[in-house]
Amino acid sequence: xxxxxxxxxxxxxxxxxxxxxxxxxxxxxxxxxxxxxxxxxxxxxxxxxxxxxxxxxxxxxxxxxxxxxxxxxxxxxxxxxxxxxxxxxxxxxxxxxxxxxxxxxxxxxxxxxxx
Amino acid sequence: xxxxxxxxxxxxxxxxxxxxxxxxxxxxxxxxxxxxxxxxxxxxxxxxxxxxxxxxxxxxxxxxxxxxxxxxxxxxxxxxxxxxxxxxxxxxxxxxxxxxxxxxxxxxxxxxxxxxx
Numbered sequence: 001x002x003x004x005x006x007x008x009x010x011x012x013x014x015x016x017x018x019x020x021x022x023x024x025x026x027x028x029x030x031x032x033x034x035x036x037x038x039x040x041x042x043x044x045x046x047x048x049x050x051x052x053x054x055x056x057x058x059x060x061x062x063x064x065x066x067x068x069x070x071x072x073x074x075x076x077x078x079x080x081x082x083x084x085x086x087x088x089x090x091x092x093x094x095x096x097x098x099x100x101x102x103x104x105x106x107x108x109x110x111x112x113x114x115x
Numbered sequence: 116x117x118x119x120x121x122x123x124x125x126x127x128x129x130x131x132x133x134x135x136x137x138x139x140x141x142x143x144x145x146x147x148x149x150x151x152x153x154x155x156x157x158x159x160x161x162x163x164x165x166x167x168x169x170x171x172x173x174x175x176x177x178x179x180x181x182x183x184x185x186x187x188x189x190x191x192x193x194x195x196x197x198x199x200x201x202x203x204x205x206x207x208x209x210x211x212x213x214x215x216x217x218x219x220x221x222x223x224x225x226x227x228x229x230x231x232x
Contacts, residue, residue: 032219043225044158044206051219090158094219101210101219102148102171105158 002027002093006106014114019063019078021109023091026072033074034092034103035065044090050074061085086113117141119224121207127230128197136192136227138207145212147190148221149182151175151203158206164190165212197231204228 007022025031035047048059055067061084065076074091091106120139128134140147149161162172164182181193190209194201205228208221 036223044223046220046222049220092158101146101221102160102163103150103158103221104160105150107157 002031002095002104004091004093004104004106006089006091006109008109009107010110010112012112012114013081015083016080019076019081019085019111021076021089021091021111023065023074023076023106024072025074025091025093027093027095029095032094032101033065033067034094035059035063035074035076036090036092037061038088038090038108040087047076047089081111081113083113083115086111117222119207119209119222121205121224121227123227124225125228125230127232130199130231131196134194134197134229136194136205136207136229138190138192138209138224139188140190140207140209141211141222142188143211144209144222146170146210147182147184148208148210149192150206150208152206152226153200153203161192161205194229197229199231202229202231 003026005024033050036044037047038044047063048057050057050067058064063078088108088110090108092103094101094103122137147164150158152158160173162176163170179195183191204226206226207224210221
């Protein structure tokens with residue numbers, strides 16, 4: 001079975017500071033990993049994904065994440081936070097074709113940006 | 116850019132009533148999903164649909180739920196007799212399913228907020 005753990009339901013950083021949102025997963029098959037962002041009262045937007053290949057993946061809005069198999073982690077980072085980054089971020093894992101690539105979600109981390 | 120659309124954006128209903136949530140997936144996509152997010156909780160998988168049949172469903176997706184692709188473009192989720200605990204945001208997603216790196220990427224609609232009174 002697959003699962004996702006996001007450490008910290010709320011993370012608060014100052015504008016311009018480093019953003020680090022943590023995600024650990026468990027999966028019995030090679031995982032596909034995703035980060036989604038949800039702005040207030042909006043849907044889910046894909047930030048970035050890891051499927052195969054390069055373990056450091058870059059996404060939209062200056063975010064990136066690194067797949068570390070040995071640590072079963074896929075942490076999301078951004079060098080310099082902007083006020084517009086305030087949102088909720090979800091890490092998700094999907095299996096392979098056998099599971100129809102259904103997504104298993106973490107509980108989400110609300111990112112708060114302090115001016 | 117193609118996108119998944121959902122209607123209505125907000126549905127209010129009385130407990131025990133039937134509701135139908137509608138989704139229009141991206142036109143050349145082959146796989147369709149419903150997820151829900153109860154307020155303040157994580158997103159949960161409900162069901163996946165391919166080739167006009169359910170391919171997988173979660174424990175949440177009991178006999179009160181059904182899905183249908185009635186006309187080749189719409190993808191609907193029906194809740195026969197709504198309960199208070201069905202109040203949630205419901206997201207539809209679609210996936211191309213073709214070969215290549217994008218085959219496992221799901222594209223989400225904006226969601227329908229269902230409120231059961």
